Amino acid sequence: MSLRVLLLPPNPSAALLEAVAPKGIDVEVTRLSEHTPDALRDALPNCDIIVGDWSGQLRLGDTEAALARDAALVQQPTAGVETIDLDAWARRGVPVANIGPANSWSVTEWCLGATMNLLRSYRWADAEVRNGRWPQLDILEHARPRELRGSRVGVVGAGQVGSRLCGMYSALGCDVSYWSPRSRIAEAAWRSLPELLSTSDLVIIAIARTPDTLGLVDRAAVAALPVDAILIDVSRGGIVDQEAVLGRVRDRTMAGAALDVFGTEPPQLDPQVIAEQNVLFSPHVAGVTGNSVAAQVGTVRDNIVAVATGKPLVHVLNR
Template sequence: MKKRVVAYRKLPAAALRILEAACDVTFADADAQRDAFLAALAGAHGTIGNKLKLTRDLLDAAPNLEVVSTISAGYDDFDVPELTRRGIVLCNTPDEVTETTADLMFALILAAARRIAELDASTRRGEWQASSGPAQFGVDVHHKTLGIVGLGRIGAAVARRAAHGFGMNVLYANRSRNPAAEEAFGAQWRTLPALLAEADFVCILVPLSPATEKLIGAAELRLMKSSAILVNCARGQIVDEAALIEALREGRILGAGLDVFEREPLAADSPLLTLPNVVIVPHIGSATAQTREAMARRAAQNLADALQGQLSETCVNPAAVDARALP
């Protein structure tokens, strides 16, 4: 008999075909069809979707659950130790987002440095009346120093673009050294305070955890150059938003490029929306049609495989399999 799966977000046809070949699939939107979702969850062996906090109450309502497959690289919506304790495998999609998110990171670097959004708006208002001068000046990106906080898959893709495409000096702060990046991109390890003090552009790419929440606060922002730009494509909670707003208002850093925020969607009255030296986009790190479909296909394959006992490198907590066997 096929295992039962509940998809709580709509899936592309290609991903759905993967699941339907191996499982009985029920679709129920976790927000818009809450009662149907809870009913399906009660008998489900697996779930697939994203942007749902799988609370203990929901886990209690799913006594047969074996595998959770998230269509995302990040998995901070999940209590991984609790899933492991219950013998529930968690899978994610880290590889599919790498290049697309690195593209966005560099787009934000360039947009903030050259004031693209600000000057686009000015031009649309009819304020272009003469040749560009100091009022339109930005800063160079090429041959500057890029500091990457969290040199994982995406960080390495950003480092490659920086070193090989823009001739930048690459610094990184990590819990451990990355010899491959040091050799391939000339990346140099620094402590976080040293990186913040040296870098012209600071890119935040660490995962959210209790250790990284508000990793960049008022004290860290004070270490940055007044000519530096902060770019965050990780999670909004890693940066103290109030401290960032204050630093931007006071000109203690030059600007910021933000894809993520402490609360999402960003409130209409957020002070960030009033600051001309900030480029803001609505959490679009992986938002291309090709990447989102690839993520969904990978998540579907992860789920189908894991329900058959085949775990790939995308399994976040392989120890869950052992925990499942315990009395």
């Protein structure tokens, strides 16, 4: 009998389509007739494996878990699982897995690239040359470039990305600290969140979105950042008050920001903010490289094979 796989992403890549139908495994792949909650609920009673929605539009909560009577696995093809009620699926004995550390190096390297872009004003310098100017002697006054070495770096989050960030920035000569409500990192000093935010030159938000972390870095927390601080957000929308961050950059009371995630994607940006050279926007691609995508779809494929062959699953979150 075929293994029935329900594929939820609205625009699955060719690599994902190949991964959900591994060679040698009899698989029947179904996609929704419409990308809606109603279409999802209609399809759930007739599947063995659910490959989650990476767009974040379709939730897999208690109602959905009750409908998926034959489900043996929910496999999220991303790191974030904020649209899945882990406890609801656990109560029904259904494991939920994500991709583990598949894209953690890609996100970590993106943060370094964003850091250097903002510290050394790459965008400003590029625009100056493209416009026929040569501000070699003016850059100190106009862009205030500075070295990364010796900077105080504060990382919010101690998961796969957070731990890699701490190790990388420490190796580059930075004074690194981190905050996490639970996890611990041997390579860096733990600080309270208020202390970390108020004393760091560079703050990187790399924590999972949960009910406890929504609004974690609110307007008051943003106001505590030093005047020369840079904030990088690679977490999920809703954790950081990005309006407050952008307001401070626009008012020149903060050095810069790099945002890869937003509360609403795509975001509606203020024209004044769009013109800011000290803000870097990115369409939620910090974790997207050829390497990371290969690792992601490989994890999806391996867990589908595991269900078919009775082997152990990897990266299960709700045991």
